Ligand SMILES: Cc1ncc(C[n+]2csc(CCOP(=O)(O)OP(=O)(O)O)c2C)c(N)n1
C-alpha cells in the first residue's frame with residue numbers, strides 16, 4: 001500500500017526536523033494527534049495543527065501529556081493512526097501509557113524531541129538522555145521500538161517507518177529525536193505518494209464469533225478490529241487471556257508477557273536498521289546514533305587521515321538493540337567508541353553485547369550542546385592504546 | 387442426602403439483561419450488597435430502551451471496583467488506566483464521532499487522579515456520557531479517603547475521620563460546562579434508568595452521579611450498617627429536587643442527599659464546533675475526516 005496523496009507535499013523543502021516529522025506523520029497516514037506544548041518539540045504539533053484540518057486529521061491540544069498519551073490510544077481503537085509529541089518532562093508523564101500501549105498492543109507513535117535533563121534541565125538545548133527511559137520507562141516487562149534520526153530528512157523518513165513498524169508489530173514506537181536534529185534546517189525531499197510505502201493496520205476479517213483479540217499470528221502479533229464494527233471486544237491493561245479477558249493466573253501472565261517480549265525478539269532482524277561505514281577490517285568502531293553520528297564524522301575522518309582503521313556504525317533503530325551485529329564486530333575489532341549526549345546509556349548496551357571481546361570507550365556529555373569532534377577523536381586514539 | 391424442597395421449574399425465563407453482559411465472565415468481583423451491579427442493571431435497561439445501535443456503543447472505564455464495569459458489558463469496552471477513561475474516550479470519540487461513548491467509573495478515578503480530564507472534557511463539551519459511581523471512598527484499594535469522602539467519615543487513610551472538604555460534583559460539572567447533570571442514588575433505580583436514557587440521547591458532555599454504597603469498606607468502617615441499611619438511608623434521606631441550584635447540593639456524612647436532574651441545556655459539542663469553525667474559516671480547504679462527515683450527515 002502507498003501513501004494517500006492528500007497528505008503528501010511531494011518535492012524539495014527546506015525545513016527543520018520537527019516540521020519534517022509532522023510531514024512524515026501526515027504522509028504515513030496519521031490522522032489523529034494529541035499533544036501538549038513543550039520545547040523543543042512544539043513545532044511538530046504547531047505544523048500538525050495547521051495542516052490537519054486540510055487533510056482530514058484531528059488535532060487536539062490536551063490538558064497534559066498524560067491525557068495526550070492515552071487519547072491517541074482511544075483514537076487508534078477508533079480506527080486512526082495516531083501519535084503524540086513531547087520532550088523530557090512530558091515523556092516522563094507518558095510512561096504509564098507507554099506500558100498501556102505495550103500491554104494492549106495498541107500501535108501508536110511517541111515522538112520525544114530530547115532536551116537536557118533531569119527535570120526541567122535545559123529546555124532549549126539537546127541531549128540524548130531519554131534512551132533508557134524509552135526502553136524501560138514504564139513498569140514491568142515489555143518491548144518497544146525506538147528510532148533515532150540524525151537529519152531532517154530522516155525525521156521525515158523515520159516517522160513514516162515508525163508508523164509502519166507500529167502497525168506491523170502492534171507496539172508503541174518511539175521517535176527519539178533531539179533538539180539539535182529537531183531545529184536543524186536542511187533540505188528534505190518528500191517523494192511522490194506512490195513511492196511511499198505504508199503498512200496498513202492488520203485487521204481481522206474472519207467470523208465475528210470467532211474473533212479473539214489476543215490470539216497471535218505466526219509472527220506473534222494478534223490482529224485488530226475497529227470499535228463500532230460489532231466485534232464487542234474487551235481491552236484491558238490487566239493481564240488478559242487471548243479472549244482479552246482479565247485473568248489473574250501466573251500462567252496467563254507468563255504466556256502474555258513472554259509473547260510481548262518475544263514478538264520483538266523473533267522479529268528483531270527485520271526491525272533493526274543500522275548504517276555501516278568501513279567497519280570491515282577496522283580496529284576501532286565508533287558507534288553512534290542521532291546527532292552524535294554527525295559530530296563523530298570529522299573525528300573519524302581525521303583519524304583515518306592519520307592512518308587509523310576506524311569504522312562507523314550508526315544505529316537507526318536503537319531498540320531493539322542490534323546485539324548480534326555488535327557481538328560479531330566485537331570479535332574482530334579492538335575497541336568501540338561511543339559518543340552520547342548522556343553519561344553512558346547505549347555504551348552500557350554495547351559493553352554488554354561486546355562481552356569483553358572488545359573494549360568500550362564512552363565519550364560522555366551532559367547535554368546542552370553537541371560533542372566537539374576532538375573529544376571523539378581523542379577517544380578513538382585512546383581506545384587503541386589500552 | 388438432600389431432599390428437594392421445591393421443584394425446579396424447567397425453562398426459567400432468561401434474565402433480560404443477560405444478553406448485554408459477558409455471562410462467560412460471571413460471577414463478577416463485586417461484594418454482596420454493593421450497588422455497582424444495580425447501576426449496571428439500570429444502565430443496560432436504559433441502553434435497551436434507547437434505540438441505539440449497540441454495535442456503535444463503546445464503554446470506557448478507569449480503574450477501581452466501578453472501573454470493572456466495562457469488562458462485564460457485552461459491548462466494545464475498554465478498561466484503561468487509573469483516571470484516564472475520559473481522555474481515552476475523547477480520542478475514541480474524535481476518531482469516530484459516529485460512536486456513542488460512555489465513561490463508567492468511580493469517584494476517585496474520575497475526580498481525584500482524573501479530575502483534570504473531567505473538567506476539561508466538560509469545558510470542551512466532548513460528546514460523551516459520564517456515569518460516576520460515588521461511594522465516597524476508594525473501594526478497590528481498601529477504603530482510602532477520596533475527594534468525595536464527607537467530613538468526619540472514617541477511611542483507612544483517615545483513621546480519625548476525614549477533615550478535608552469534599553467535592554460537590556454536580557456543581558463542579560455544571561460550572562465546567564456539562565450540558566446534562568443529574569444525581570441519584572442506587573436506591574432510585576427507575577430514576578437512574580430514565581436519567582441514563584436521557585443522557586444517552588443528549589449531545590455533549592452529560593454527567594450522572596450515582597451515590598452508591600460500599601458496604602465492605604465504607605459502611606462497615608463507619609458503622610452505618612450493611613448494603614440494605616444504606617438503601618434505607620438513601621430512601622429516607624434523599625430529596626428529589628429537579629432543577630435545584632447545584633451550589634446547594636453538597637453532601638455531608640449521612641446527611642440529606644439532594645437528587646434529581648439539575649441541568650439540561652444545549653451547547654455546541656466539541657466535534658460539531660470544530661466542524662463549523664473550520665468550515666467557516668477554511669471554506670473549501672477544510673477536509674473533515676470521513677467519520678466526522680458521516681456523523682454530521684446523520685445528525686441532519
Ligand atoms: C496510577 C495509579 N495509582 C493508583 C492506583 C491504585 N488504585 C486502583 S483503584 C484506585 C481507587 C479507585 O477508587 P474509585 O475510583 O473511587 O473506585 P471504587 O473502587 O471506589 O469503585 C486506586 C487508587 C492505580 N491503579 N493506578
Ligand code: SF4
Nearest residue numbers: 416417420451525600
Ligand atoms: S469493595 Fe466496596 S465498592 Fe468494591 S465491590 Fe466491594 S462493596 Fe463494592
Ligand SMILES: [Mg+2]
Nearest residue numbers: 492493523525
Ligand atoms: Mg469510589
